[in-house]
Amino acid sequence: MSLPSFVAVDWGTTGFRLWVMAAGGKILNATQGPFGMSRLKRRDFPNVLEENLSKLGIGSDVPVIICGMAGAAQGWCEAPYLAAPTRLDRLGDGAVKVRGTARDVRILPGVKQVSPANVMRGEETQIAGLLHCYPDFEGTVCLPGTHTKWVYVKDKTIRRFETCMTGELFAFFSEISVLSHSMIADGWSDKAFREAIKTATQDPISVPKRLFSIRANMLVGEQSSGEARASLSGLLIGQELMSVQPYWENQTITLIGAEPLYEMYLWAFDELGIGGKALDIAKMTLSGLQSAHFNQKGKYK
Amino acid sequence: MSLPSFVAVDWGTTGFRLWVMAAGGKILNATQGPFGMSRLKRRDFPNVLEENLSKLGIGSDVPVIICGMAGAAQGWCEAPYLAAPTRLDRLGDGAVKVRGTARDVRILPGVKQVSPANVMRGEETQIAGLLHCYPDFEGTVCLPGTHTKWVYVKDKTIRRFETCMTGELFAFFSEISVLSHSMIADGWSDKAFREAIKTATQDPISVPKRLFSIRANMLVGEQSSGEARASLSGLLIGQELMSVQPYWENQTITLIGAEPLYEMYLWAFDELGIGGKALDIAKMTLSGLQSAHFNQKGKYK
Numbered sequence: 232m233s234l235p236s237f238v239a240v241d242w243g244t245t246g247f248r249l250w251v252m253a254a255g256g257k258i259l260n261a262t263q264g265p266f267g268m269s270r271l272k273r274r275d276f277p278n279v280l281e282e283n284l285s286k287l288g289i290g291s292d293v294p295v296i297i298c299g300m301a302g303a304a305q306g307w308c309e310a311p312y313l314a315a316p317t318r319l320d321r322l323g324d325g326a327v328k329v330r331g332t333a334r335d336v337r338i339l340p341g342v343k344q345v346s347p348a349n350v351m352r353g354e355e356t357q358i359a360g361l362l363h364c365y366p367d368f369e370g371t372v373c374l375p376g377t378h379t380k381w382v383y384v385k386d387k388t389i390r391r392f393e394t395c396m397t398g399e400l401f402a403f404f405s406e407i408s409v410l411s412h413s414m415i416a417d418g419w420s421d422k423a424f425r426e427a428i429k430t431a432t433q434d435p436i437s438v439p440k441r442l443f444s445i446r447a448n449m450l451v452g453e454q455s456s457g458e459a460r461a462s463l464s465g466l467l468i469g470q471e472l473m474s475v476q477p478y479w480e481n482q483t484i485t486l487i488g489a490e491p492l493y494e495m496y497l498w499a500f501d502e503l504g505i506g507g508k509a510l511d512i513a514k515m516t517l518s519g520l521q522s523a524h525f526n527q528k529g530k531y532k
Numbered sequence: 533m534s535l536p537s538f539v540a541v542d543w544g545t546t547g548f549r550l551w552v553m554a555a556g557g558k559i560l561n562a563t564q565g566p567f568g569m570s571r572l573k574r575r576d577f578p579n580v581l582e583e584n585l586s587k588l589g590i591g592s593d594v595p596v597i598i599c600g601m602a603g604a605a606q607g608w609c610e611a612p613y614l615a616a617p618t619r620l621d622r623l624g625d626g627a628v629k630v631r632g633t634a635r636d637v638r639i640l641p642g643v644k645q646v647s648p649a650n651v652m653r654g655e656e657t658q659i660a661g662l663l664h665c666y667p668d669f670e671g672t673v674c675l676p677g678t679h680t681k682w683v684y685v686k687d688k689t690i691r692r693f694e695t696c697m698t699g700e701l702f703a704f705f706s707e708i709s710v711l712s713h714s715m716i717a718d719g720w721s722d723k724a725f726r727e728a729i730k731t732a733t734q735d736p737i738s739v740p741k742r743l744f745s746i747r748a749n750m751l752v753g754e755q756s757s758g759e760a761r762a763s764l765s766g767l768l769i770g771q772e773l774m775s776v777q778p779y780w781e782n783q784t785i786t787l788i789g790a791e792p793l794y795e796m797y798l799w800a801f802d803e804l805g806i807g808g809k810a811l812d813i814a815k816m817t818l819s820g821l822q823s824a825h826f827n828q829k830g831k832y833k
Contacts, residue, residue: 304751312751344748345752348745348753349752350748393741395740395741395743395744397740403708407708408700436737436775439698439771440775440776441648442696443697444650447645447648447649447650447651450613450651451644476737
């Protein structure tokens with residue numbers, strides 16, 4: 232049996248995912264939980280990490296590399312942003328060693344863009360993973376989620392990026408806003424989604440006045456919860472797409488995201504005649520953490 | 533001292549406002565509280581009303597007329613929508629008499645529009661009040677709030693209307709979303725508001741990608757809470773304005789709204805070269821309730 236060589240952790244706002252890795256890149260063990268930054272105080276981070284490692288029987292000599300919001304100012308230990316344009320094969324160079332821990336724990340930096348102002352934490356590691364798997368990659372990467380990122384990559388470098396709060400908006404509209412009353416039941420409608428994508432991409436300026444119609448349609452007409460939910464998703468994704476048009480025009484988009492979200496983006500791309508292919512988010516994250524770990528390994532003291 | 537002739541109530545989603553009126557239209561007494569529909573079960577409505585009337589010493593022979601969400605399906609007693617286009621001087625005809633109360637209590641209907649689907653409850657009474665005060669009014673009325681309404685009125689009739697969820701969105705972004713971390717302190721910036729209005733009205737399609745910049749600007753640059761809040765407000769109001777352009781183009785807009793919200797709209801109108809004048813929301817509501825009360829009075833049994 233292989234010995235653990237290092238531990239890779241994706242530590243985000245809401246979740247925590249950990250892999251125990253052999254030197255050759257084999258996954259020896261893995262765990263995850265809802266121990267995201269938003270639930271933790273600074274002093275909680277080392278305990279959460281050590282408890283999880285202890286359960287898996289990982290000795291204190293095994294180093295840990297972390298990406299994501301654990302490196303934010305309000306996280307465990309701030310890992311200052313790299314400034315775009317920035318090469319990704321040097322992501323490990325920006326790692327910050329956490330002080331006061333017996334174990335060697337390093338946190339990867341996020342990436343910032345000064346103008347227009349933007350930031351990412353976690354997505355840069357997924358893109359580093361993409362470059363690790365496809366070293367010659369050039370083009371646009373779309374990472375759909377709470378805050379969807381659109382990133383243009385060339386020469387192993389993040390050139391520029393944009394963020395749309397589409398996932399957070401969808402959660403608000405469908406769970407909190409007055410529209411939520413029209414989405415109480417489960418369900419989905421491909422037809423309503425495609426129609427909403429068409430409406431929003433052909434007339435994006437009209438989206439603000441169309442959102443309330445989702446509620447009104449239920450009150451004055453006939454509409455299922457599934458149609459309401461799909462219409463909302465289509466309007467928001469369509470509006471997002473039009474706001475980042477230079478990122479996808481004449482491009483084949485590489486999607487890194489979780490199911491079923493990336494499928495909605497693929498349908499939307501299809502509606503606009505954009506080519507797209509999806510990559511597994513966990514695989515990209517792990518590849519990125521792994522490549523950053525080995526790239527900075529020589530510098531371990 | 534004048535005797536109470538009737539009681540007028542504006543009963544919305546979050547608030548309750550009551551006026552005791554003399555026959556001649558004089559306000560004899562008034563009260564208000566946070567007893568909105570969203571906090572009440574159906575059986576609570578009569579108790580809330582009678583407790584408030586009892587404190588003011590109003591006998592059970594004094595009739596009550598109500599507008600707003602108390603007439604919604606999930607309110608006290610459903611008052612079915614009138615269908616636009618609909619005349620407003622006949623609003624009282626659509627009033628529904630609440631069953632099972634000793635007192636004569638009537639609830640005014642809202643207005644629906646079948647295509648594009650839309651609904652209002654409460655705003656129609658404010659517009660009836662506008663027509664009571666200015667019988668020859670013709671043009672666009674903007675009623676900014678949680679769900680801002682844009683209403684085209686001609687021949688004492690609501691011809692058509694649109695709804696933008698700008699107020700609810702502003703509350704979400706500034707109090708719940710990740711942007712809220714950039715608006716912890718109080719404050720406001722007229723300059724940032726006007727710049728955001730300019731940005732959003734010149735390039736409305738870009739708004740979805742600009743919202744997250746409000747957060748990023750704080751992380752990578754310098755920006756006060758007041759600038760962040762004003763930028764958010766300007767982006768959302770600007771985006772709204774562009775989505776309802778046919779309502780304000782070549783029009784002088786009549787605003788019915790509360791301070792400071794209507795002032796923001798007046799600044800935004802100014803930025804776009806639109807003329808606007810603001811009317812007092814409480815006065816319009818009360819005028820609308822009063823005219824509906826007297827128009828249907830002959831039908832009281």
